[in-house]
Amino acid sequence: MTSRIIPIAPITRTIPLSGKVNFDGRHWIDSRGRPLRDLRISVTDRCNFRCRYCMPKEKFENNPRFLSHTEILSFEEIERLSKIFVSHGVEKIRLTGGEPLLRRGIENLIKKLSSLKTPEDKAVDIALTTNGSALTAKAEALKKAGLKRITVSLDTLDPNTYEELNDVKFPLKRTLDGIETAISVGIPSVKINVVVKRGVNDQSFIDIAKHFRGTDVIVRFIEFMDVGTSNEWRLEDVVPSRELVKVISSEFPIEPLDPNYPGEVAVRWRYLDGSGEIGFISSITEPFCSQCSRLRLSVDGKVYKCLFATEGFDLKQMLRGGASDEEIAEAVGRIWSTRDEHYSEIRTQITADGLNRNKIEMSAIGG
Numbered sequence: 001m002t003s004r005i006i007p008i009a010p011i012t013r014t015i016p017l018s019g020k021v022n023f024d025g026r027h028w029i030d031s032r033g034r035p036l037r038d039l040r041i042s043v044t045d046r047c048n049f050r051c052r053y054c055m056p057k058e059k060f061e062n063n064p065r066f067l068s069h070t071e072i073l074s075f076e077e078i079e080r081l082s083k084i085f086v087s088h089g090v091e092k093i094r095l096t097g098g099e100p101l102l103r104r105g106i107e108n109l110i111k112k113l114s115s116l117k118t119p120e121d122k123a124v125d126i127a128l129t130t131n132g133s134a135l136t137a138k139a140e141a142l143k144k145a146g147l148k149r150i151t152v153s154l155d156t157l158d159p160n161t162y163e164e165l166n167d168v169k170f171p172l173k174r175t176l177d178g179i180e181t182a183i184s185v186g187i188p189s190v191k192i193n194v195v196v197k198r199g200v201n202d203q204s205f206i207d208i209a210k211h212f213r214g215t216d217v218i219v220r221f222i223e224f225m226d227v228g229t230s231n232e233w234r235l236e237d238v239v240p241s242r243e244l245v246k247v248i249s250s251e252f253p254i255e256p257l258d259p260n261y262p263g264e265v266a267v268r269w270r271y272l273d274g275s276g277e278i279g280f281i282s283s284i285t286e287p288f289c290s291q292c293s294r295l296r297l298s299v300d301g302k303v304y305k306c307l308f309a310t311e312g313f314d315l316k317q318m319l320r321g322g323a324s325d326e327e328i329a330e331a332v333g334r335i336w337s338t339r340d341e342h343y344s345e346i347r348t349q350i351t352a353d354g355l356n357r358n359k360i361e362m363s364a365i366g367g
């Protein structure tokens with residue numbers, strides 16, 4: 001019989017019933033003084049790829065049974081929670097998965113979320129991360145729904161390596177066509193995320209920089225991270241961003257740029273000849289925990305205080321148990337106010353001590 005893969009945290013914690021809520025009148029503030037500004041929402045546990053750093057086949061069976069429709073948050077529930085978060089300081093919402101474009105009617109959710117306003121009457125920044133496989137079919141609907149920003153995961157421009165990485169032989173050309181479609185329909189911001197792993201794509205990553213150089217597409221190179229427990233992460237597989245900067249700069253001179261906003265995780269650089277911008281996300285070698293302003297909401301309604309979390313807090317039970325918006329907000333405020341997570345800053349010590357953290361898989365809460 002096929003075993004069931006359910007993307008939930010190893011531990012579901014009880015939401016604290018008491019404790020001070022730190023709210024400065026605009027944002028919830030955690031124990032390290034970090035405001036909650038960003039919310040990442042997983043809208044599906046399904047994905048049509050089996051990328052080795054996320055859902056490798058040997059750990060995730062070829063034909064897993066996914067959560068049923070009744071087990072995942074409805075669009076109405078996601079919208080309700082999003083309104084609560086926005087009213088307490090969240091300014092950016094990113095939809096993830098799994099693969100979010102596999103969620104039927106995703107454009108309807110984007111349309112609802114795009115209408116949200118902060119207490120200052122500012123539009124909430126809605127973004128989406130995708131593997132790009134369905135972009136050709138979906139880009140126009142996403143644009144009409146109000147999507148302003150989209151990020152496509154693309155780790156190589158070598159067709160054979162690309163099929164090996166997604167492990168379902170999905171052709172590179174279809175993903176590139178989807179990116180071009182997103183650009184052509186007028187989605188204002190298109191970014192590319194490249195996870196660089198030593199011995200896999202570290203000799204060809206610059207091809208992606210070359211391909212999008214001179215366009216409005218921003219490429220961001222990401223250090224291979226130890227998210228979850230299934231990707232067999234090793235420190236020696238990490239290519240430090242400083243190495244990537246050196247390689248790119250030797251061919252196309254670049255210089256650093258100031259962040260766009262507080263807590264921006266990508267360090268920005270620009271080509272000196274004006275050919276565009278690139279970025280580097282260096283969670284391993286240059287942790288940015290001190291500026292992290294993100295909370296993550298899984299497809300089954302649990303919130304996680306860190307990408308490397310080992311436990312989640314169940315909001316779905318409150319949603320379906322009759323809790324008011326005020327009660328849910330109070331619960332989230334307590335969860336965030338007790339947040340002390342700074343895993344990337346202490347990763348080296350944890351690894352040296354040989355501690356085994358049963359972290360939530362990236363496929364459950366997005367990257």
